[in-house]
Amino acid sequence: NKHIVTVTMNPAIDLACSVPDFTAGKVNRATEYQKNAAGKGVNIAVLLRKFNLPITATGFLGADNALIFEKLFKKQNINDQFVRVPGETRTGIKILDPNARTTTDINLPGLVPEPIHIKILIHTVERLAETAAMVVIGGSLPATVDPSIIGELVAVIKSKGAKAIVDTSGPALSNAVKALPYLVKPNDDELAELVGHPLNKLEEIITEARKINKSGIETVIVSLGSRGALFIQKDEELFAKPPKVxxxxxxxxxxxxxxxxxxxxxxGLSLEEQVRLATSLSAATVTQAGPSLDKLENAEELEDLIAIEHINIKGGISCQKL
Ligand code: ATP
Ligand code: MG
Ligand code: MG
Structure with missing residues (x-):
């Protein structure tokens, strides 16, 4: 059984504190807090383990505070192949005020991988892709890493016969798209930034997603938050709408x-089954506090409530329903 690899180049430790009546310029007390190892590829790895799939996770990890990640990987049985970088993985502090119902974010600066670490990561991905079915690259890049690394990684993954899947934004996304991975999933804002102009109508989003698909990317997903997501392949185009949650x-x-x-x-599910699963998992995830779904059952309950439509040739699905 081939494994699945996730790549997280800019992971984060999420520190969520509950601070009633939070006031700037004062000593504030947190009544409770939660600290979690996170980052897109890490979250994806944790979710995939719920399906009992063999998972390897790589990327960059700060050597000085790697323990919280190492504990997670051990507990979830994720093969840890992260490249250790001197310093600390960034921490994102979220101050939640339950009374004012506000959230204040403080993001600490992130890792500074050197060229040697970048080289090691590319070699690691190359080695892991050899025996992988899919390699998922998720999230942003550390400020010191050139976005062209995404194109380089996609090329390496493809050369080993694995499917490259990319979820990122900005210059990293445009570099990824040029390298023609198997799947990309911009949200509507990321797609607008990629094409360089605002996309106001669903028809325009469908048109742009089709262009990207035609350029040589097998599956183009455009997610639209609570409105659902578009799934564009050469022979099949679906629109999935989650229930209100x-x-x-x-x-x-x-x-x-x-x-x-x-x-x-x-x-080995069909596209429609994949779409139903993906949409129910994402909708279930927004109903809970943490970044990764607690129980698959929470998503299973929603599966039958996902509306899936085939998009017709003109792109004119029942857009007014959105
Ligand atoms: P992220 O911030 O994790 O990168 P994103 O902006 O890339 O998210 P979204 O389009 O916001 O992605 O959400 C992805 C999917 O999650 C949606 O297509 C939808 O299925 C589900 N989803 C998001 N928000 C909601 C919501 N409010 N209600 C139901 N489902 C939602
Ligand atoms: Mg996203
Ligand atoms: Mg969003």
């Missing part, structure tokens, strides 16, 4: 969607 935190929605597609492919 109680939103607790949208963090990790995109990761759950990618995780669902990857799990669906690994399990």
């Amino acid at each position: 109680e939103v607790v935190s949208t963090v990790g929605a995109g990761d759950a969607m990618i995780g669902g597609m990857v799990a669906g492919m690994a399990l």
Whole structure:
């Protein structure tokens, strides 16, 4: 059984503190806090383990505070192939005020991988891709890493016969798209930035997604938050709409969607089944606080409530329903 590899070049430790009546310029007390190892590829790896798939995770990890990640990988039985970089993985502090219902974010600066670490990562991905079915590259890049690394990684993954899947934004996304991975999943804002102009109508989004598909990317997904997502392949185009759910935190929605597609492919599901799985996992993820889904059952409950439509040739699905 071939494994699945996830690559997280800019992971983060999420520190969420509950601080009633948080006030700037004062001593504030947290009544509770949660600290989690996170980052897109890490979240995807954790979700994929719920399907019992063999997972290897790589990317860059700060040597000085790697323990929280190492514990997670051990607990989840994820093969840890992260390249250790001197210093600390960044921490994102979220201050939640339950009374004012506000969230204040403080993002600490991230890792500074040197050229040697970048070289080691490329070699690691090359080695892991050899025996991988799919390699998922997720998230942003450390500030010191040139976006062209994404193109380089996609080329390396493809050369080893594995499927490259990329979820990133900005220059990293445009570099990825040029290298023609197997699958990309921009959200509507990321797609607009990629094409360089605003996309106001669903028809325009479909047109742009089709162009990217035609350029040589097998599966183009455009996610649209609570409105659902478009799935464009050469011979099949679907639009999936999740049911209305109680939103607790949208963090990790995109990761759950990618995780669902990857799990669906690994399990040999049809496109429609993959889409149903991915959409239910992502919708279930927004109903809970953490970035990765607690229980698969929470998503299974939603599966029958996902509306899936085939898009007609003109792109004119029942857009007014959006
Ligand atoms: P991320 O911030 O994790 O990168 P994203 O912006 O890339 O997310 P979204 O389009 O916001 O991705 O969400 C991905 C999928 O999650 C959507 O296509 C949808 O299926 C589901 N989803 C997101 N928000 C909601 C919501 N409010 N209600 C139901 N489902 C949602
Ligand atoms: Mg979003
Ligand atoms: Mg996203």
